[in-house]
Amino acid sequence: MTATVHACLGACAARVTRDPALAFALGLVSHCALDMVPHSDYQKPAWAVLDIVTAAVLIAGCWNSGFGSRAAVAGTIGAVLPDVEVVLSHLSGGNVTGVFPTHSGFLPHGKMRGPAAFLVQAAVGASALAMALGVV
Secondary structure (H helix, E strand, O other): OOHHHHHHHHHOHHHHOOOHHHHHHHHHHHHHHHHHOOEOOOOOHHHHHHHHHHHHHHHHHHHHOOOOHHHHHHHHHHHHHHHHHHHHHHHOOOOOOOOOHHHHOOOOOOEOOOHHHHHHHHHHHHHHHHHHOOOO
16 A cells, blocks of 8 residues: 555544554554555656655644644554665665565565556545544
C-alpha cells in the first residue's frame, strides 16, 4: 500500500487509544495487515515522492488536529515507518534487505496489477480516513 493509505489507517489508532506508545504499536500492526492485502506498488519515483509528501501532510494534520494529536501522530508514524527500509532499498539499488515481516518474506506481501489495484488502495485509504475522522 502507499504511505498515504498506511498513514490513514495509522491515524485510526487514535480512535482506539490516546496512548502514543500503543498507537505506534497499532500503526506497525496495521502496516503488516495492509501489506498482506493485494495491491500494487509504485512504478515511477514521482508517484512515490507525491505519496510521501501527502503522508507527511497527513501526519502534520494529525499533529494540528484535536483528535488525540500525539496518539494520531504516533499511529501514523508507526504505520509508515516500515516503508523507510523500502525507500532505502530503492535508493541503494536493492542493497538493503527488508527486516519487516511483509518485506522480508516472512509474511506474504499481496500483489495486484491494473486498475483494480488502484481502486483497492483508494477504497481502503478513504475508509481509513473516514474512520480516523470519526465520519463512520
